[in-house]
Amino acid sequence: MSVQPSLLDQPAPHILRRAFLPVAEHRAILDWSLAHRACFAPSLVDSAQLRANIRSSLTARLPEQAWVEAFRRRVLDAVPALASDLGMAPFAPETVQLSLIAYNDGDFYRPHVDTETSPARKSDRVLSAVYYFHTEPKAYSGGELRLHAFNPASNRSADIAPEQNALLAFASFARHEVRPVACPSGRFEDSRFAINCWVRRALPAQ
Ligand SMILES: O=C(O)CCC(=O)C(=O)O
Ligand SMILES: [Fe+2]
Structure with missing residues (x-):
């Protein structure tokens, strides 16, 4: 008798939305990023610590500009269908937390989950x-997003290549990593750029 592999042993589900933004909005985000190298600083882990063995990249402080709010709205509008396609129960997003990252030669992010567990948190990250x-x-080249299986005993994983103007979604509690990037020129403009979007749900009332 063969044993059916459990879904938990498979790489965590993910959804890729190609051509996510209209061309002009994609262009505006790229243009802003290229023009604001000075806004980028070494990425932190857990928003406080600098740990070069876990994560290597640059993070930009996002401005309070119309394009940021427009982008947040695009993501929020996409959430119900993304959640449904991922097999998640519907939920009311409280907010979308955004973070703009540039990965250059040798940069990476080791396996982690996006979920936060601090008792002080006001909401949960549920959809990344x-x-x-x-x-x-x-x-x-490189810089694939590697998604692991929910079952930590499984060694299955899926590598998803970052695509121009695409949005990749998965459950925030799915373990994932960014495989090392090769960017031979070392030029900031040639980086693998990404905006992380963490869709948060309010904690249930105690
Ligand atoms: O850039 C990516 O593909 C994922 C980045 C990531 O996992 C994170 O910053 O939490
Ligand atoms: Fe992550």
Whole structure:
């Protein structure tokens, strides 16, 4: 008798939305990023610590500008269908937390989950989405998002290549990592750019 592999042993489900933004909105995000190198600083882990062995990339502080709010709205509008396609129970998003990251030569992010567990938190990250963009022609390779299985004993995983103007969504509690990026020129403009979107749900009242 063969044993059916459990869904938990498979790489966590994910959804890729290609051509996520209209061309002009994609362009505006790329243009802003290229023009604001000074807004990027080494990425932190758990929003406080700098731990180079876990994560290597640059994170930008996002401005309070119309394009950021428009992007947040695009993601929020996509959430019901993404959640449904991922097999998640419907939920009312409280907010979408955004973070703009540039990965250059040798950068990576080791396996982690996006879920937060601090008792002080006011809401939970439930759905993670990553929006990818870069200059053309693409001048980096690698940087796949590797999604692991929910079952930690499983060694199955799926590598998803970052695609221009695509949004990749998965459950925030799915373990994932960013495979090392090769960007031979080392130029900031040639980076693997990504906007992390963490869709948060209010904690149930105690
Ligand atoms: O850039 C990616 O593909 C994912 C990044 C990530 O997992 C994170 O910043 O939490
Ligand atoms: Fe992550």
